[in-house]
Amino acid sequence: MNLLNLKRMNQNMDFIQELNDSNICNDFDLLISTRDNDIKYKRKKNSINKSLKNSLSWIEFLNPESKKKAIFDTGCNALNNITRGFPRGMITDLYGASATGKSQLIFQTALNAAEQNFNVLIIDAAGNFRPERILQICKARSFNHERVFKNIFVLNSNSLNYQLDSVDNILNFINKRNVELVLIDDLTANFTDQISFSIKELRLSLLEHIQRLTDLAWNYKLSIVVTNTVRADLNNLVEVEKETHYNLVNRMIHLRIYLQRINNLWVATNNYGEYANFKIDETGIKEV
Numbered sequence: 413m414n415l416l417n418l419k420r421m422n423q424n425m426d427f428i429q430e431l432n433d434s435n436i437c438n439d440f441d442l443l444i445s446t447r448d449n450d451i452k453y454k455r456k457k458n459s460i461n462k463s464l465k466n467s468l469s470w471i472e473f474l475n476p477e478s479k480k481k482a483i484f485d486t487g488c489n490a491l492n493n494i495t496r497g498f499p500r501g502m503i504t505d506l507y508g509a510s511a512t513g514k515s516q517l518i519f520q521t522a523l524n525a526a527e528q529n530f531n532v533l534i535i536d537a538a539g540n541f542r543p544e545r546i547l548q549i550c551k552a553r554s555f556n557h558e559r560v561f562k563n564i565f566v567l568n569s570n571s572l573n574y575q576l577d578s579v580d581n582i583l584n585f586i587n588k589r590n591v592e593l594v595l596i597d598d599l600t601a602n603f604t605d606q607i608s609f610s611i612k613e614l615r616l617s618l619l620e621h622i623q624r625l626t627d628l629a630w631n632y633k634l635s636i637v638v639t640n641t642v643r644a645d646l647n648n649l650v651e652v653e654k655e656t657h658y659n660l661v662n663r664m665i666h667l668r669i670y671l672q673r674i675n676n677l678w679v680a681t682n683n684y685g686e687y688a689n690f691k692i693d694e695t696g697i698k699e700v
Contacts, residue, residue, distance in 0.1 A: 484593055484635060485524040486517060487697045490688035494669060494680050498635045500592065503625055505599070507640035507655045508671030513678050513692055514639040515540045517671075518595045520549060520696045521637065525593050526563035527555050533585055535578050535596040537569040538639075552695035565589075572609075575602040576617065579624040586632060596625075599638040600656045618657060622664045638665075 483497035498504050498521065506514050522532045523546050534541060543561070550557035565585070569575045582594055603618040629636045640661060642653040655661055661668070668683045677700070681687040689700045 484521050484530075485528075487520045487524055488688070488690045488699050490699060491517075491680055491690055491697065494682045494686055494688045496667065498593070498637050499667070500633045500635045501630050502667065503622070503629055503636045503638060503665050505638050505640055505655075505661060505665045505668040506671060507642060507661075507668065509642050509653065509673075512671035512673045513680075513690075513697070514671055515542075515597055516545075516692055516697060518597050518637065518639060519546050522546070522564055522593070522595055523549060523555065523560050526560040529559070529563060530593055531589050531591045532564045532593045532595065533582065533591050534564065534566045535569050535582070535594065536566055537575055537578075537596065538598045538601050539570055540597050541566055548694060549696040565591075569596075569602070572602040572606060572617075576621065579621070579628060582628060586634070592634060594629075594634055594636045596636065596638040599640045599661070601641070604656060615657070615660065619660055619664075622660065626664065 483499060485497070486492055486495060495504060506517055508514055518534065518540075519542070522534060525532050546560065546564070547557055549555075550560055567578065567581055567585075569578045569581075578596070585591060599622075600618065603614045603621070606614055609617075625636055625638075628634060641656045643656050645652060645654040655668075655670075670681045670683075672679045672681075676691065678690050678692060679687060680690065691698045691700055
């Protein structure tokens with residue numbers, strides 16, 4: 413998407429605001445809204461069945477037993493419970509301050525999936541991709557590093573223009589290869605502190621970007637994992653830091669995991685109140 417298109421987005425403001433006022437931010441919200449409406453008025457019986465059939469990944473996610481079935485392994489069973497194994501058909505958000513393990517989780521999930529012969533696509537928007545780190549973990553765990561690197565593909569997206577184009581690039585890529593896991597590091601970097609555009613324009617473009625990612629995950633049954641940073645919240649004495657673009661991300665992404673580091677211990681807490689402790693060393697992520 414060209415930057416000039418940001419100006420044209422203002423034409424959609426009323427429609428987007430109407431959806432937001434109805435708490436409809438993505439396909440999942442629309443599905444639940446439609447399903448509730450159909451049940452209430454006993455209409456569109458076929459539509460209900462079709463919607464439920466298409467929402468199997470969400471039904472599986474909402475099932476407590478899904479915690480025990482990691483789809484994509486982090487290398488730590490306790491973390492797999494928190495992440496639900498990064499379910500297909502949705503976005504999972506990993507957020508926290510620097511050095512809390514966000515990129516490490518991206519690396520290790522990617523190499524574990526690649527080791528199992530999944531094709532993995534990494535969108536590097538922050539310049540954090542380190543192939544030497546993946547190689548180090550592979551050697552420490554006796555993985556076949558040639559197979560791992562053969563199955564990992566990286567697209568650089570270090571500008572707002574590139575990030576806006578990334579959904580189309582992902583779509584073009586998955587049409588050529590059977591990709592089931594997409595990792596984006598990080599989600600909001602290119603939508604923050606841009607001099608050329610107003611905060612309103614950047615927020616609107618980020619809103620559309622997340623909506624397109626949500627549609628992509630849903631329609632292609634992809635697991636999309638994103639990272640995000642935090643900002644100091646000087647007005648909140650209880651929560652001293654808040655996720656970047658919290659008001660947008662909190663409403664649009666249904667599985668969010670807050671990462672913290674306390675001395676030599678890392679803590680992951682999801683938005684359902686579940687948490688896990690883990691460690692990181694030269695061999696990667698480890699159980700405590």
